[in-house]
Every structure is written in C-alpha cells, then in structure tokens.
Amino acid sequence: MTLFFIILIKIFPLYINVMLGFLSSKFLHVQRESIAALLIYILGPIVVFSAAITVKIDFAVAILPIFLYVFCSILAFASLFIWRKSWDNPTGNILAFSAGTGNTGYFGIPLAIILFPPSLADIYIFVVMASLLYESSTGFYVTAKGNFSVKQSLKKISRLPILYAFILGITCNLAGLKIPEEISAYTAQFKGAYGILGMMMLGMGLLGLKSNPDNFDKKFISITFIIKFVFWPLAMLGFIYVDKTYLHFLNEDLYKVLFLFSIVPLAGNTVTLAVLLNAKPEKASLAVFLSTVVSIIFIPLAIYLYGGF
Template sequence: MELFHIIAPVLFIFFIGFIGQKFLSFDIKTISTAALYLLSPFLAFRTFYTNELDQTYLYIAAFAVILTIVLFVIVWIMASTMKASRSERSAMILSGVFMNSGNYGVPVVLFAFGNEAFNYGVIMMVFQSILMNSIGIFFASIGGDTNATWKDSMQRVIRMPLIYAAILGIIFQLTSITLPNSLMQGVDLIADAAIPVVMLVLGMQLAVIAHKRVAYRYVTVVSFIRMVLSPILAVGILLFLPVNDLLKAVLIIQAAMPSAANTTMFALQFGTEPDLVSFTTLLTTLLSLFTIPIVLFFVMN
C-alpha cells in the first residue's frame, strides 16, 4: 500500500492529462515542443549543476552504458525478427531501452532505502537522461522521417538544447560558478515544471490513442524486455562491477522501471509511432504496480 502511494501521483498526472485532452482537445505537439526545447534544458542544467561529481559516477555511467547497449541489441534483433518497419523499430527502441528512472525510480529508491540510495538514484537519472536525450532523440528522429539519413538525425541531436544545458551545468559546477539566488530560483521554477508537463503530455496522448489501433505484438515484446529482461540483465552486469550492495539494489530497481515518459514526447516531436510508444508506456507503468514489489523483495532479501 505504501508503494502505491509513491506511484499514485504519477498515475494521477497521467489521468489529468487524459481528462484534459478529452474535454479541451489541446495541440499536443505544441505542448511537447515547449517541454522539449524550453523546460527540459533547465532541468538538465540544474541536475548537473547541483549534484557533486565523484568516483561513483564512473561505475554508474558504465552500468548505464552497458545496459543500454545490451537492451538496444536485443530490441534491434527482435524488431528485425518480427520484420518491423523503420518507424516501428525506432519506437520499440524508445520504449524498450529507456526507463523511467527519474520521476518514478528515484522516489521508489528513496522510500525503500533512504537518502544515500536517493543520491545514487539521482546520479543514475543523470546518465540515463544523457543517453535518452542523445541516442533516444536520434532514433526518434530517424524513425519519424523515412528519408532521413544517419547524418540528418545526428544533426537533429546536435541541435537539442538539453545536451548543451547539461554541459553548461557541469562547467559551472567544476569551475565553482555560483548563480545569484534570484536567477537560481527562476531556474528551479522552470525545471520543476518539466516533469509534470511531460507526464501531462503522456496522458493527453493516451486520450488520443483510445480509438486507434496499436500493434500489440510489438507492445508485448517490448513490455517483456523492459519489465522482466532489463532487471535480470542488470543483475548480470553488476556481477562484474565493484560496487556496494546498496548501489547494486538501486541500479536493479532503476533497471526494472517502466518505459520513460520522455520517450512519448520524443515520439510525438518526430512522429515516430507515438501511439505505440504511449501505449507501451501506459502498459509498463500499470505492470510496474505488480513487478516493482517483486523486485524490491528480491533486492531487500
């Protein structure tokens, strides 16, 4: 029941977006564009600016990269085996590779293990954000435009302001540049708005796809990879990394999170099967109500 109380706010935001779209019919792409280009860069800047770098970053970064590569290969093979189109394959990568480590995973590890685990969770969220906002955007871009080349999609990635905001945050931290309190308050206000807006966009998209057809065979495969295979792979990867038991538990929990809500925003922005991505995010989020307690039981015993 206490775990449900952590998940409930996320589901509540989904619901508000769903109801709002049903009754008010927003222009979803415009809202998602604002979140991607105006709100998210400030969230990235604040994350890198306020979280101190230390040696733990190296192990968490290695874990994030290895898990992403392994999941990517598995999803790519499955998509090829199922003869998915270019757009469908990109959508499967978005949903299967990237997890909701931020606004879902971090609260769960805080509830389960306390402040030290929360700090680990935030670091993992940072690296996952880098991967999702580079590799994720790349595949969203190349999947949405069937005529796009690898070079075209890479240029779109380079134009994303979030990457530069993250780099700026690191520079400010390493050079001990202190922002004026009044300016930092403004950064906080915009950054705090990013995650709720992204979640609202997901709810809106779910309302739109209510009467559309979704390729359930792709949803099923990706959901299995995200909710079952991903945490199992995490356990295997951590056998080879010299990290403490608490960090292992945090990373396994993070790997077991449902599909990231941001992937819906990317799919909307670039037209990469947003219905498929949104429905997978909804399904994996609902499945997490049952799978996350199982994972918690495993890592706590």
C-alpha cells in the same frame, strides 16, 4: 507487504497526474505540443543544469551514463538483428528502439525525486543523459534501418537544448561554480514542475488512443514487456552482483540509481518514432499505455523485492 503499500502510496500521485493530463486535454483542450515545448525548452534544461552543476562527480558517477549508453546501444542492435524481419513494416525497428530505453525522464525523474534524497535524485537526473543521447543517436539510427546518415543523427543531437544545459552544468561544476543558496531554492521548484507536467503529458497522449483489436499486437507487446520488465531489471541486478563481488566500482546508492533506471515503463518517444515511420503508431501507443498501467504494481513490487530504497 507493508513496504510494498508504502511504496505504492508514494508513487500513486504520479498516476493522478497522468489522469489530470488526460482530463485537461479532453475537457480544457490543453495542447500536448505546448506542454512538450515547455518541458523541452524551459523546464528540462533548467532541471538538467541544476543537477549537473550540483552533483558530486567522481569516477563511479561519471562511468554510469557511459555504461548505460553502451548497454542501451548493444541491446538495441541485438533486438534489431533478432526481430527486424518479424513484421512486414518497421515494427521491428520500433521494437529495437524501445528495447534500449525506457521512460527514464518524464516518469523516472519524478520517481527519483519522490524516492531518493536530493543529492541522489541529482545523480539519477545526471544519468538520464544516457537515455537522451541514446534516443537521439543509436535509437534514431536503428529506427530508420540506417537510412539516416551519421551527420543527420549528430544534427538531431545538436538541437537538444538539454544537451547544452548538461554541458554548461558540468563545465560550471568542474570549474567549482555553484548555484547560490538564495537561487537554489527557486531552481529546485522546477524539478517538481517538470515531474508534474511530464506525467500530465503522458495522460494527454492517451486522448487519441482508440479501442481497436488491430492495435493489440500480442507479439510486439509480449516482446517489449519481457525486455522492459524482465530482462532490464535482471540485467541490472546481474551487473550489481558482478560489481559487488568483483569490480567494486560503485556503491549502494548508485546501485539504487541503476535499478530505478531499469524498472520504468516503455518510453513515450516510441510512439513519436512510430508516427514518423508510419509503423502503426496506435499499436505503439497501446503498448506504452499498457506498460504504464502495469508499472502501477510492477514498480512498487520490484522495489519491494529489491529491499526498498
């Protein structure tokens, strides 16, 4: 179990950042919206651009975000079909959204930076685009039961500055352009800032969480936890087994990226969409909070059982 505790010690500072975020919001009155604006419009695009221009793109790396986007979308539609009538409010739609994604950005990117060498962390950041595109297209669609048009969904995607940073980074990468070494040390600092502020923002979101028995929807929490902490890792391990045995598309490093992608907690945007749909966002907030707490033990245990990174 020594490996388990080594991994636990490595990732535990992330949870300290969550607590710092909570304290800064409670006592210093730091606004979550301001931090979100920094992450979305400044730090996020720089981090994504830096990863996209640096990552070595080959067939295996290029296919990963495509595969994950398709997988996320299929899982979301399947969940919507199974559970859409289980509640008398849009909770089933929120569940479908959460089934297809996880906190791959604010939580996953700091994890990748801690656990992976820089080159592999860049590949993970590259793959996170699958989640961003899913949340703004398929995820957006399933939460609204199809009431929003494809045009509205595309308009939402077009407003993502990270998307343009990704496209610019890939374009520069394919053109053979690189970030000068004198500047790369500077841009690398944004990854750390993104990870710290992203985790702090999770803590800021806990400030309005109130203890209310009505918020504890046992069915909703049980289903989301089974999908996120059981189905996702097993599905990725199944794909890894098939690829190792038959397909031979990927390599050991990319298997680690896939597995890390599958073990992060519930996505924070689940709460945002619950607010928009008036589907008892306190219930979604509690589920996201509990999944983050569970991940303190689950993530190092999962990595330990996988064999370590």
